[in-house]
Amino acid sequence: MSVRTPMTLATIEAEQGLRAALALAPEEVVATIKESGMKGRGGAGFPTGVKWGLAAEAPAPDGVRYVVCNADEGEPGTFKDRVLLSELPDLVFEGMTIGGYAIGSAHGICYLRGEYVYLLEDLEACLARRREAGLLGRDVLGSGFDFDIEIHLGSGAYVCGEETALIESLEGRRGEPRNRPPFPVVSGFHGAPTVVNNVETFAWAAAILARGADWFAHIGTDRSTGPKLLSVSGDVERPGVYEFPLGVSIREVVEAAGGGEAKAAIVGGAAGTCVPARDFDRAISYEDVSTGGAVIVVGPWRDLLEVAENLQWFFVNESCGQCTPCRVGNIKLLEGIRRLRAGELSRRELDDLVGLGHTMQIASKCGLGQAAPNVLLSIIEHYRAEVLGHIPVGAR
Amino acid sequence: MTMLPTEVVQDNADLIEAIDALVARYGNDRSALIPILQELRQQRRQISDVAMQVVANRLGITPVDVQGVVTFYHFLDTKPTGTHVIHLCRTISCAMAGMESIATRLENELGISFGETTPDGFFTLEWANCIGMCATAPAMLLNRQALPRVTPDEASELVARLRAECLAQRSGNGANGAAHGSAHGPADGNGAPDRTSGASGPPTGA
Numbered sequence: 001m002s003v004r005t006p007m008t009l010a011t012i013e014a015e016q017g018l019r020a021a022l023a024l025a026p027e028e029v030v031a032t033i034k035e036s037g038m039k040g041r042g043g044a045g046f047p048t049g050v051k052w053g054l055a056a057e058a059p060a061p062d063g064v065r066y067v068v069c070n071a072d073e074g075e076p077g078t079f080k081d082r083v084l085l086s087e088l089p090d091l092v093f094e095g096m097t098i099g100g101y102a103i104g105s106a107h108g109i110c111y112l113r114g115e116y117v118y119l120l121e122d123l124e125a126c127l128a129r130r131r132e133a134g135l136l137g138r139d140v141l142g143s144g145f146d147f148d149i150e151i152h153l154g155s156g157a158y159v160c161g162e163e164t165a166l167i168e169s170l171e172g173r174r175g176e177p178r179n180r181p182p183f184p185v186v187s188g189f190h191g192a193p194t195v196v197n198n199v200e201t202f203a204w205a206a207a208i209l210a211r212g213a214d215w216f217a218h219i220g221t222d223r224s225t226g227p228k229l230l231s232v233s234g235d236v237e238r239p240g241v242y243e244f245p246l247g248v249s250i251r252e253v254v255e256a257a258g259g260g261e262a263k264a265a266i267v268g269g270a271a272g273t274c275v276p277a278r279d280f281d282r283a284i285s286y287e288d289v290s291t292g293g294a295v296i297v298v299g300p301w302r303d304l305l306e307v308a309e310n311l312q313w314f315f316v317n318e319s320c321g322q323c324t325p326c327r328v329g330n331i332k333l334l335e336g337i338r339r340l341r342a343g344e345l346s347r348r349e350l351d352d353l354v355g356l357g358h359t360m361q362i363a364s365k366c367g368l369g370q371a372a373p374n375v376l377l378s379i380i381e382h383y384r385a386e387v388l389g390h391i392p393v394g395a396r
Numbered sequence: 397m398t399m400l401p402t403e404v405v406q407d408n409a410d411l412i413e414a415i416d417a418l419v420a421r422y423g424n425d426r427s428a429l430i431p432i433l434q435e436l437r438q439q440r441r442q443i444s445d446v447a448m449q450v451v452a453n454r455l456g457i458t459p460v461d462v463q464g465v466v467t468f469y470h471f472l473d474t475k476p477t478g479t480h481v482i483h484l485c486r487t488i489s490c491a492m493a494g495m496e497s498i499a500t501r502l503e504n505e506l507g508i509s510f511g512e513t514t515p516d517g518f519f520t521l522e523w524a525n526c527i528g529m530c531a532t533a534p535a536m537l538l539n540r541q542a543l544p545r546v547t548p549d550e551a552s553e554l555v556a557r558l559r560a561e562c563l564a565q566r567s568g569n570g571a572n573g574a575a576h577g578s579a580h581g582p583a584d585g586n587g588a589p590d591r592t593s594g595a596s597g598p599p600t601g602a
């Protein structure tokens with residue numbers, strides 16, 4: 001119902017990827033993922049094969065490594081991971097198993113966001129079926145490789161989508177991001193080498209092993225290979241999950257969803273950027289407009305500052321409070337937007353707001369604070385006239 | 397490690413038993429903390445000061461560590477919740493689809509603001525940030541189950557239906573001579589509010 005285009009992932013034959021992986025040496029599995037060119041589907045865009053290779057090579061004194069599936073899908077406007085976990089959980093777990101084999105890990109953890117607790121029962125049942133079928137547990141498919149997966153339920157905190165915060169949360173702490181380095185691939189959960197990948201990344205990993213690296217690498221652009229699931233919502237006739245090859249234009253996505261009139265699209269969710277309709281020829285890809293999958297379409301009648309205010313409130317509410325630029329900066333930006341909408345802000349104060357936004361981008365500790373001013377700054381940049389229209393003539 | 401005063405142990409035997417059962421199930425490693433707290437919150441609708449001290453004692457960490465975790469996450473809280481918990485998504489796609497009028501309707505039907513529990517203890521009303529239902533906005537969680545495409549009238553009907561259920565259950569309990577005037581599970585002794593008076597202040601520490 002909410003899946004609007006055929007999903008390639010739904011056509012991947014069960015177990016095919018896992019059997020193909022187990023027939024290879026672990027290094028060859030890593031090499032296959034590297035050859036596919038796949039970058040993380042969560043949006044940050046780190047090459048998955050490189051990540052797996054680093055974790056496989058990192059010293060693990062007691063031989064323990066972890067594979068973590070980041071199912072903490074909290075980015076506003078993103079729901080494709082929920083759909084994947086509901087419709088194709090086997091493929092996601094198969095991808096995790098392949099990851100475990102590739103890096104030499106026996107332990108998989110799926111960090112499921114607390115908001116998706118209603119998926120838990122079905123996911124546990126899926127894991128039980130897989131154990132029964134010899135796809136998890138001791139000696140997976142008679143290969144001598146042991147691997148099992150447990151589900152850890154989150155408790156409601158957007159920042160836990162950040163991989164080091166997620167690990168803190170797994171360890172029973174406040175989800176406050178860690179300083180990096182060390183990176184989780186070297187020292188992650190309980191100090192062991194840990195690969196953290198998005199739900200969709202694991203599903204595609206299974207597909208790549210099933211269909212081959214070349215198949216994947218030939219879809220998309222040179223630097224953004226493969227298909228990508230996009231979550232489209234907002235002022236469109238047909239919101240839902242769409243699959244497109246990376247490199248697709250924003251226009252094509254917006255039109256497919258029936259948002260032809262759109263004035264703008266927020267690509268990448270609250271942490272993303274506001275792209276004006278005149279730039280809809282830009283591509284959704286790691287080298288142009290990057291996104292974990294959210295495309296929020298904004299109709300022509302909307303006040304963009306209303307959008308900005310809503311998203312800034314989100315960051316005020318979700319900041320972990322650890323660093324000052326993010327904790328205080330977001331409150332100041334929200335106040336500024338509210339005053340601007342009330343016609344109380346002067347041009348000079350608007351410039352100060354922009355300056356504060358730039359400071360937050362460079363001085364915040366983690367991705368949350370660094371990205372928090374993005375949407376506002378892009379609106380101020382692209383919609384100069386509209387924004388200045390909120391300032392009384394004398395104060396411009 | 398925190399020691400527990402004898403009278404606290406005596407007065408909260410039931411709570412301590414529940415926590416020990418959870419520790420037996422999840423282990424006493426620090427990484428068991430959040431699963432234990434989640435389950436405790438589910439079972440007892442609150443994580444009281446005493447509960448935090450007992451959990452700290454069992455896991456060999458400080459109560460402040462436990463409190464730090466409880467106050468960090470949206471779904472953990474020291475305040476008791478009502479029988480039914482509504483989380484309305486206030487994020488962008490829901491806001492664009494009419495969240496505001498649902499919010500107003502809920503506040504009016506319940507007579508409380510967001511972040512509050514009704515005096516009868518039947519409902520807690522909370523905001524949620526994007527719950528991944530943006531394609532079927534506006535959306536909410538009712539007792540952590542997702543409800544898509546809510547209309548203001550549906551919100552009214554929902555409240556009326558659940559309230560009637562709670563009242564029926566309460567009069568049933570009353571006939572059985574229930575000590576508390578509330579329709580929900582055991583409240584933790586220490587500072588547990590009397591929901592019939594609408595008090596929802598934080599539990600006072602032992």
Ligand code: FES
Binds near residue numbers: 078486488490526528
């Ligand atoms: S914005 Fe409400 S569910 Fe995503």
